Amino acid sequence: MLRFPLWKTLLTLAATLIAIAICVPSMIGPDNRAKLASVLPSWFQPQSIVLGLDLQGGAHLLYEVDRADVVKTMTQNLRDDLRRLLREEKVGVSGGVGVTARGVQVRLADPKDFSRIQTKLSQLVPLAANGPGSGLEVSNDDGLVRLTITDAAIDNKVKRAVEQTIEVLNRRVNGLGTTEPNIQRQGADRVLVEVPGLQDTNRLKEIVGTTAKLEFRLVAEPGAPPGDVEQLEQTDQPGKLPVEKQVMVEGEDLTDAQPGFDSRTNEPVVNFRFNIRGGQKFGQVTSANVGRPFAIVLDNKVISAPRILGPITGGSGQISGRFTVEQANNLSILLRAGALPAKLTIVEERTVGPGLGQDSIDAGKRAAYWAAGLVVTYMLITYGTFGVFANIALLIHISMIFAALVLLRATLTLPGIAGIVLTIGMAVDSNVLIYERIREESHAGRSIISALDAGFNRAFATIVDSNVTMFVVAAILYFLGSGPVRGFAVSLALGILTTIVTAVTMTRMMIALWYKYRRPTKLPI
Incomplete structure (x- = not known):
């Protein structure tokens, strides 16, 4: 037990220093973090912990499939x-x-x-x-x-529409460049969208849209049957335009859409490209209707109605509609993300301010400080020098949890903080098992070396069994839960993994070094 190789000691110390270094950017604030980033090379930029909606505020929208x-x-x-x-x-x-x-x-x-x-x-x-x-x-x-x-x-159609809506919204919201948005089903026909850090709900609504159903139809000719024609508003000029109800090509056949500029007018446009099926349909329609206006319909509004000057068989095209640069970029995100299967209605709209998030952070800090303080005090009073070792291992344990959150880009929520507080107690619980076993062996008349060795070896199986059981619970919570429940499960699982490292390996290393240099005649417990 006391033969702790030098390479293992150095590896343990290196892992500890790396974990602390990864955690530092999250603790120094955004201004100091920016200064640190300016002096570091571009390939080694500091990353901070991603905070959830309940900690840093953000936008909350609840949609209902129409x-x-x-x-x-x-x-x-x-x-x-x-x-x-x-x-x-x-x-x-x-x-x-x-x-x-x-x-x-x-x-x-x-x-x-x-x-x-x-x-x-x-x-x-x-x-x-x-x-x-x-x-x-x-x-x-x-x-x-x-x-x-x-x-x-x-x-059944509504159910599938909700599932497709979640996939589309995930792609669209991720186009904003946000981190860890929460998009999930609520009930039979509702979808919850939460974007941490985004305070402008209007910006989110523009990207998400309500229908964003892109359709390509022919402009109706005079004398067409009224039942096959509907009057649609135009976005680029007043009045309505008669458009055939039959959809020639749907937006779901688009494979790409990128903002650009018209080479002739230098106005912002959106360049799009169809898949094979859409390209064939588009080519057939334009070939059979040369000279007729072709309506590009988005959300039941005609955003452009160019005239078909010739067959367009290349499978690509351009949308122009007097866009601003931001409007062209937003439209390209909508088109790239795919078409929503049905219209969405906003049922609830809410902005969570950073002040409320700061209150949650402060409350979580207080809970963590009190928990850590009481645990540290108990270990010092009960186990003396060994309690100091346990407390040092506990500090490293928390550092490794935060470092893992940074590396995994996992979102830290208020339930996640609760999970970390829970693992504080679990971490020292492993030390308690080891120390009590050492005390029992010592009272039974064993030597110091024999008692230490028996304490670690015989308590190890119990520690592994209890942590594996908790890890299974965390896995079930993660895979069956959603939102805050997943945040709690992630923190709990990371805490369980680091507990085995810190409570066993690091504590054992510190006790081995302590015995090597102090050569005590009796155990301090």
Whole structure:
């Protein structure tokens, strides 16, 4: 036990110094941190601990997926799919396809055709994405066919819309350059967005958007059927523009969008590129409609309506609309992130000020100081010199936790501080197990060396068992929890890992060095 190799001592000291050095930038404040960064090389810039929304303030938005918009989109897609099916099956109709509140209806020219297409009608809206069952109620009243979308199909669509919304918002908010945003589901149809450090909710709302659904449609020609045309507002000039309802290319077919400048006018623009499917659709539409205006629709507003001068088969294009540089950059972020599946409505908007976060930090500091102070005092009174070793190991233990948080770029929240306070007690608990075992062996008549060796070796298994159990709990909290619960789990898990290092390895090293140079005749416990 007392044979502690020199290389192991040096490695332990090096790890301690590195952990303290990593923690220093987080303790010196932003101004001093900036001065430190100016004197260090560019490849070795100091990093600080990332604070969560409850510690440094930030923006809080709660969105709700618009169920009516989901139903509207499903209905429009059902109408287009029904038209395609009737065309492919060569089924004649009277009066065209009509749209109802939650479906469509059509009168067949020959009622006998219904039996021929009944099976395919029920497959137009599957109950689940890749599962069996129909999401439609199909009825036939002497040739008048009604297709109604079921509640189960709508619920499934809303669920998938929320999942897709979370993915899209993650990409968009990360485009702001923020650290550790919290984006998660709340309930069946709501999404929570929290961005630490961002005090401007308007800026966040511009990036997140409410729909940001990009669509490419043709401008309606005079004499087009009114049911196939809708009047949309224009962003670059007053008045509305008649646009065909049919969407030729959707925003989800975009693969990239970058801000730039028009080479002719030097105005800010957004250059975009389609995937193969989108490029083919775009090329087909522009080839068949040379000379017609082409509407670029974002959030049901026409942001640009250029005229198709020739076939555009390269799969790329440009959006111009009298943008500012910031507007072009924001729009490119929206387009790069992908299209939201449905309209979002802001249910709750809140800004957490840095003052409230500072109160949380102060409260957490007080709790940590009191916990550490009481633990240090107890160890000194109970174990004397060995208590000093335990307290030094405890200080290194806390330093390693903060260093791990910095290296992992994990977010420190108020529950995370609670997890660190908890690990303070857990860290000295391991020392208590070791010291009490040493005391028992010493009272049993063993020599100092034998008692120290037995104390560390026999307590080690108990320490590992208890810490493994706690680590399993921390892992469950992390994988099944979210937000603050995860912050607590991360701090707890890091504390458990560093406890084994500090309570066993470092304490053992200090006691070995103490015995080597002091050669005591009795144990100080």
